Amino acid sequence: MKVGIVGCGQLSRMLALAGWPMGFRFSFLADPDEPVRCIEGLGSVVRLDTTMTAGDVFSGLGNPDVITVERESVNVALLRQLKAFCPVYPDPEIVWAIQNRHREKTLVAGLGIPLSPWEVFREREPVQEAIARIGGLPVVIKSTEDGYDGHNQWIIDSSEQLEAFEKEREALLERKDWLQESATKGIHEWIVEKKIAFDREISVIGARTPDGDIAMYTSGENHHDKGILVHSVIPAPDLSEQLHNKARDYICRLLQETGYVGVLAVECFVAGNELLVNELAPRVHNSGHWTIDGAATSQFENHLRAIASLPLGNTAHQDGVVGMYNLLGQKHSDDSQAPDQLITKGTYLHWYNKTSRPGRKLGHLNILAENEEELSGSFESLRNLFPPSA
Amino acid sequence: MKVGIVGCGQLSRMLALAGWPMGFRFSFLADPDEPVRCIEGLGSVVRLDTTMTAGDVFSGLGNPDVITVERESVNVALLRQLKAFCPVYPDPEIVWAIQNRHREKTLVAGLGIPLSPWEVFREREPVQEAIARIGGLPVVIKSTEDGYDGHNQWIIDSSEQLEAFEKEREALLERKDWLQESATKGIHEWIVEKKIAFDREISVIGARTPDGDIAMYTSGENHHDKGILVHSVIPAPDLSEQLHNKARDYICRLLQETGYVGVLAVECFVAGNELLVNELAPRVHNSGHWTIDGAATSQFENHLRAIASLPLGNTAHQDGVVGMYNLLGQKHSDDSQAPDQLITKGTYLHWYNKTSRPGRKLGHLNILAENEEELSGSFESLRNLFPPSA
Numbered sequence: 001m002k003v004g005i006v007g008c009g010q011l012s013r014m015l016a017l018a019g020w021p022m023g024f025r026f027s028f029l030a031d032p033d034e035p036v037r038c039i040e041g042l043g044s045v046v047r048l049d050t051t052m053t054a055g056d057v058f059s060g061l062g063n064p065d066v067i068t069v070e071r072e073s074v075n076v077a078l079l080r081q082l083k084a085f086c087p088v089y090p091d092p093e094i095v096w097a098i099q100n101r102h103r104e105k106t107l108v109a110g111l112g113i114p115l116s117p118w119e120v121f122r123e124r125e126p127v128q129e130a131i132a133r134i135g136g137l138p139v140v141i142k143s144t145e146d147g148y149d150g151h152n153q154w155i156i157d158s159s160e161q162l163e164a165f166e167k168e169r170e171a172l173l174e175r176k177d178w179l180q181e182s183a184t185k186g187i188h189e190w191i192v193e194k195k196i197a198f199d200r201e202i203s204v205i206g207a208r209t210p211d212g213d214i215a216m217y218t219s220g221e222n223h224h225d226k227g228i229l230v231h232s233v234i235p236a237p238d239l240s241e242q243l244h245n246k247a248r249d250y251i252c253r254l255l256q257e258t259g260y261v262g263v264l265a266v267e268c269f270v271a272g273n274e275l276l277v278n279e280l281a282p283r284v285h286n287s288g289h290w291t292i293d294g295a296a297t298s299q300f301e302n303h304l305r306a307i308a309s310l311p312l313g314n315t316a317h318q319d320g321v322v323g324m325y326n327l328l329g330q331k332h333s334d335d336s337q338a339p340d341q342l343i344t345k346g347t348y349l350h351w352y353n354k355t356s357r358p359g360r361k362l363g364h365l366n367i368l369a370e371n372e373e374e375l376s377g378s379f380e381s382l383r384n385l386f387p388p389s390a
Numbered sequence: 391m392k393v394g395i396v397g398c399g400q401l402s403r404m405l406a407l408a409g410w411p412m413g414f415r416f417s418f419l420a421d422p423d424e425p426v427r428c429i430e431g432l433g434s435v436v437r438l439d440t441t442m443t444a445g446d447v448f449s450g451l452g453n454p455d456v457i458t459v460e461r462e463s464v465n466v467a468l469l470r471q472l473k474a475f476c477p478v479y480p481d482p483e484i485v486w487a488i489q490n491r492h493r494e495k496t497l498v499a500g501l502g503i504p505l506s507p508w509e510v511f512r513e514r515e516p517v518q519e520a521i522a523r524i525g526g527l528p529v530v531i532k533s534t535e536d537g538y539d540g541h542n543q544w545i546i547d548s549s550e551q552l553e554a555f556e557k558e559r560e561a562l563l564e565r566k567d568w569l570q571e572s573a574t575k576g577i578h579e580w581i582v583e584k585k586i587a588f589d590r591e592i593s594v595i596g597a598r599t600p601d602g603d604i605a606m607y608t609s610g611e612n613h614h615d616k617g618i619l620v621h622s623v624i625p626a627p628d629l630s631e632q633l634h635n636k637a638r639d640y641i642c643r644l645l646q647e648t649g650y651v652g653v654l655a656v657e658c659f660v661a662g663n664e665l666l667v668n669e670l671a672p673r674v675h676n677s678g679h680w681t682i683d684g685a686a687t688s689q690f691e692n693h694l695r696a697i698a699s700l701p702l703g704n705t706a707h708q709d710g711v712v713g714m715y716n717l718l719g720q721k722h723s724d725d726s727q728a729p730d731q732l733i734t735k736g737t738y739l740h741w742y743n744k745t746s747r748p749g750r751k752l753g754h755l756n757i758l759a760e761n762e763e764e765l766s767g768s769f770e771s772l773r774n775l776f777p778p779s780a
Contacts, residue, residue, distance in 0.1 A: 021407055
């Protein structure tokens with residue numbers, strides 16, 4: 001089985017490392033300036049340039065049996081053209097939908113899955129009216145595209161913060177270069193959503209094959225710092241059976257109703273007995289990295305099984321509690337020595353071979369613990385050894 | 391951490407695939423004619439030639455932090471010289487001891503660990519006397535070196551079979567080329583051991599760090615066909631606690647008393663309440679391949695942790711029963727398509743990318759099952775889809 005992956009980051013790395021044992025071969029499509037250190041040695045790399053046709057890309061990738069993506073920020077037009085040559089999973093249309101928060105929320109709402117109240121506004125449209133329609137401050141404003149790890153997001157608790165946003169918006173609209181840089185390449189568009197007082201964030205990860213087989217992992221609880229995932233705990237502590245089932249129901253509907261193929265991640269807010277979808281990721285996801293050591297089959301292997309039309313593997317998690325701790329860069333450095341000292345009897349190091357820069361995801365540690373108390377102790381030591389913020 | 395591995399087979403492949411996620415780098419030392427397809431892409435390869443000094447080998451391997459082996463059949467003199475440049479684990483002296491069945495049995499017996507009664511004989515020494523000393527027929531005769539997967543072994547149940555062996559011995563002694571081919575490079579030597587009516591064969595795998603930390607896996611039961619391992623079942627079904635403890639005691643003493651570093655495998659015969667050591671392997675072992683999917687930490691990762699002086703990982707096995715089924719070549723073919731059709735919800739394919747030839751180990755399948763009955767069913771189907779003999 002030859003798999004072409006669009007993107008050359010750590011998700012591609014972990015996909016390839018999950019596929020090599022099964023005899024899968026990989027090739028990777030890199031953007032013109034994309035670093036490729038994560039996947040060096042794991043397959044050939046094709047560097048995209050504007051002169052390439054889809055046929056050039058397909059043959060450059062070595063005529064793969066299937067093409068997949070490791071990120072949302074991809075050229076969907078190219079993916080659509082690649083479908084003439086081999087299956088592309090997940091389908092370019094679902095990637096396209098999730099690329100844009102407006103389309104994403106429309107999709108989720110259309111399936112009757114609850115979201116925090118939201119409105120969309122464009123260019124110089126008044127935001128105050130939109131805010132009023134969803135019940136007033138506090139709100140969160142997000143650009144509909146190019147938002148990840150807290151980028152292009154504004155938390156608005158007060159009219160002062162709203163004024164500050166308005167100034168930023170005006171500056172942005174006056175800049176001519178931003179639209180070139182942006183994937184939007186058309187108009188400026190934002191989502192404003194009610195900032196809900198949620199208790200916590202959980203995520204649920206599932207996979208679906210072209211035949212419609214579905215497998216789901218146990219929901220985990222995620223902790224963020226400045227918009228970046230710091231750690232996850234699986235199973236999400238004391239999550240009611242009702243909420244576990246809601247999460248399973250949401251991902252199941254999303255997979256089924258969209259005819260999705262591959263791994264899909266859904267981030268949700270828990271507010272009392274309510275479960276609101278925050279966002280989707282049409283790919284393997286950081287909050288599923290625990291599955292490498294903490295589940296019978298990893299999200300990476302299951303993504304490959306799905307796109308290769310093979311039966312999905314058992315998703316049962318290990319006894320006890322599983323944790324995942326992101327290892328974020330502390331400083332700028334071309335050197336990125338794996339922190340072997342973090343390895344203990346119950347911890348498993350995953351290192352991406354990246355150059356270091358502050359806040360960059362350089363690796364993660366999976367932790368198998370007897371109980372939540374033991375896991376909290378591990379997180380505590382890790383925060384000292386490898387702080388979550390630079 | 392840079393690891394140099396002597397050998398380029400599937401064990402090197404699986405070691406590298408266990409180390410890549412942790413950010414380990416690999417290089418491999420190949421014999422002049424050794425195939426390298428298993429490890430292609432996983433690190434640079436140095437091809438040994440007679441003009442090379444140990445220093446050439448060390449620098450060719452990229453000045454590794456540690457050197458290890460994936461097979462017993464290695465140039466021990468070279469390993470000894472390499473110790474001047476970096477640690478070599480397991481120590482060349484234990485590899486040297488295990489290379490030769492005479493030295494191996496002397497080592498095991500010296501630790502007071504039971505073996506089947508045995509004698510050694512050389513060249514044209516009369517074998518009848520040795521046989522008489524261990525209690526007469528039936529016996530098994532094995533060359534002290536170059537024996538693996540049933541090669542250079544003779545099962546002697548009758549005087550006719552003994553005569554046949556004597557003819558083979560005479561022919562061998564008259565051949566001038568055999569000693570050049572053989573690792574013995576000196577004299578012909580055989581072990582004769584009492585062929586015991588054992589109930590079954592189990593193996594136990596353990597690891598030790600330079601600091602003396604020890605971790606052991608649950609003993610599994612092994613089934614062979616024509617001297618080649620066909621499948622393993624973990625835990626060994628209905629093995630008494632007493633025998634489990636004996637196996638743990640044996641490997642623990644072997645690891646401790648020899649100051650061993652890395653993974654060691656011990657194959658044992660079970661005869662009633664007796665546990666007799668059959669042979670040792672100073673490396674990761676086929677009967678431990680189940681650990682990739684069936685244990686919290688694989689034997690490959692634990693071997694790397696041990697030789698890198700890192701804490702050993704949890705060796706607990708998965709709930710239920712774990713199985714391993716070897717995928718042996720059916721025919722000669724340069725093509726070796728991974729048999730994806732063997733993948734199911736509870737099975738995990740490991741494919742080595744070798745050319746196929748009859749009886750060759752091309753891959754293995756790990757199986758996670760609820761119980762022994764379910765596992766037997768899986769083995770049964772596998773025997774039809776991928777027969778153990780060509």
